[in-house]
Amino acid sequence: MPSIRGRRGGAAVSTTPPSRLNVPTERAVVDCGVYVDGVRERGRFTHQAAIRHVRETGRGFVWIGLHSPDPHQMEALSREFGLHELITEDATIGRQRPKLEAYDDSLVLNMSTVSYLEHESITEASDIVSTGEVMVVLGRDFVVTVRHGDFTGLAGIRAELESAPERLVHGPATVMHAVADRVVDSYLEVAEGMSRDVDELETAVFAPRSPVDIEQIYFLKRELLELKHDIAPLALPLRRLSVEHLDLIPAEIRHYFRDVHDHHTQVAAEVTTLDEQITSLVNAAVAIIGVQQNTDMRRISAWVAIAVVPTMIAGIYGMNFANMPELRFKYGYYLVLGFMVAACTALFLLFRKNRWL
Structure with a gap:
């Protein structure tokens, strides 16, 4: 492509691309x-x-x-x-x-x-x-x-x-x-x-x-x-x-x-x-x-298993059916809470012994 020459302020200006200039x-x-x-x-x-x-x-x-x-x-x-x-x-x-x-x-x-x-x-x-x-x-x-x-x-x-x-x-x-x-x-x-x-x-x-x-x-x-x-x-x-x-x-x-x-x-x-x-x-x-992931999965599974016990008991007693004699038991609330704590503690000790926690 030929160079294009113009005038700016009376001087000729070359627009030849720099890549075309021959460097010694x-x-x-x-x-x-x-x-x-x-x-x-x-x-x-x-x-x-x-x-x-x-x-x-x-x-x-x-x-x-x-x-x-x-x-x-x-x-x-x-x-x-x-x-x-x-x-x-x-x-x-x-x-x-x-x-x-x-x-x-x-x-x-x-x-x-x-x-x-x-x-x-x-x-x-x-x-x-x-x-x-x-x-x-x-x-x-x-x-x-x-x-x-x-x-x-x-x-x-x-x-x-x-x-x-x-x-x-x-x-x-x-x-x-x-x-x-x-x-x-x-x-x-x-x-x-x-x-x-x-x-x-x-x-x-x-x-x-x-x-x-x-x-x-x-x-x-x-x-x-x-x-x-x-x-x-x-x-x-x-x-x-x-x-x-x-x-x-x-x-x-x-x-x-x-x-x-x-x-x-x-x-x-x-x-x-x-x-x-x-x-x-x-x-x-x-x-x-892989071992770390398996260890993490066992730890998560152990905590989920512990959480299942109170969740299951609370779910059963949360149904509020009329024919549930335990609802009228004087010490039922404390007995259920104690059973939840005992079950969760037993599971925690079991998993800890097996190195899941």
């Missing part, structure tokens, strides 16, 4: 560096200058980090780096399932990110896990990391690798490994935090005479299922990276991916155990609630 790619760039022999080149580079420098010299690689790029920004970068259009689409849409895709001259690894939200008590928490996504696009002379969400676990990776040039010597695949390793480590941190929550909730459920909040148990169950769905699909991509002879993954880095895959297997098993534990906790809570 640099707005989405977190950092961009050129690395030669494991050492970062001095100076600041735009993404165009960085990839041009590497390809003209034939040495090193470019590492560029992006945060939530829009389609225009990603398309501009894809033209410079020669990325497939499907990579551009996935990088801008986000919320991709963890996967590994190979294109002609690039490799794309999608990973779900999770962060544990601290809280004082599981019974007061409204959210436990925050999710996001990281995409790593690997080429022969570049690596692009695209982050969606508030995951901050990648903040120190660049500084950590720059302090160890012997790792970056192996090329851009080192960055892909470092990002995958950090993401899997974050899975472990979240699993440990949720393990504490499960233990806290378990203690509360089995504490004597404590009210059972089954809604909070279902809430934790939902959070665990979400964590499980984010973690489990990454197993196959990591296995492929550690086993298959992919051209862009050197043998040295493939060994490190095997270690990441082992850690992922460990955390996946831990999350599965937590899921089974919370399922058992749901069953236990349902059983406890």
Whole structure:
């Protein structure tokens, strides 16, 4: 739709929708560096200058980090780096399932990110896990990391690798490994935090005479299922990276991916155990609630039985038939009241002895 121009106070006014305005790619760039022999080149580079420098010299690689790029920004970068259009689409849409895709001259690894939200008590928490996504696009002379969400676990990776040039010597695949390793480590941190929550909730459920909040148990169950769905699909991509002879993954880095895959297997098993534990906790809570309801019903039934005795006697004598000799008995009123009290007391003691009251 073309823009409409008018005049207000003698000045031209453009009504072009803000979504149509082209935001420079640099707005989405977190950092961009050129690395030669494991050492970062001095100076600041735009993404165009960085990839041009590497390809003209034939040495090193470019590492560029992006945060939530829009389609225009990603398309501009894809033209410079020669990325497939499907990579551009996935990088801008986000919320991709963890996967590994190979294109002609690039490799794309999608990973779900999770962060544990601290809280004082599981019974007061409204959210436990925050999710996001990281995409790593690997080429022969570049690596692009695209982050969606508030995951901050990648903040120190660049500084950590720059302090160890012997790792970056192996090329851009080192960055892909470092990002995958950090993401899997974050899975472990979240699993440990949720393990504490499960233990806290378990203690509360089995504490004597404590009210059972089954809604909070279902809430934790939902959070665990979400964590499980984010973690489990990454197993196959990591296995492929550690086993298959992919051209862009050197043998040295493939060994490190095997270690990441082992850690992922460990955390996946831990999350599965937590899921089974919370399922058992749901069953236990349902059983406890059932016992509490049965106890309440017995207590109510006992009081109803006690109340039936005076109600029945009062109902009989309240009929006021003329031929009821008890109505003319001098001490009948006191005798009936005494019988009511005695019967109710006997029933109360009987129910108390049987632990109904």
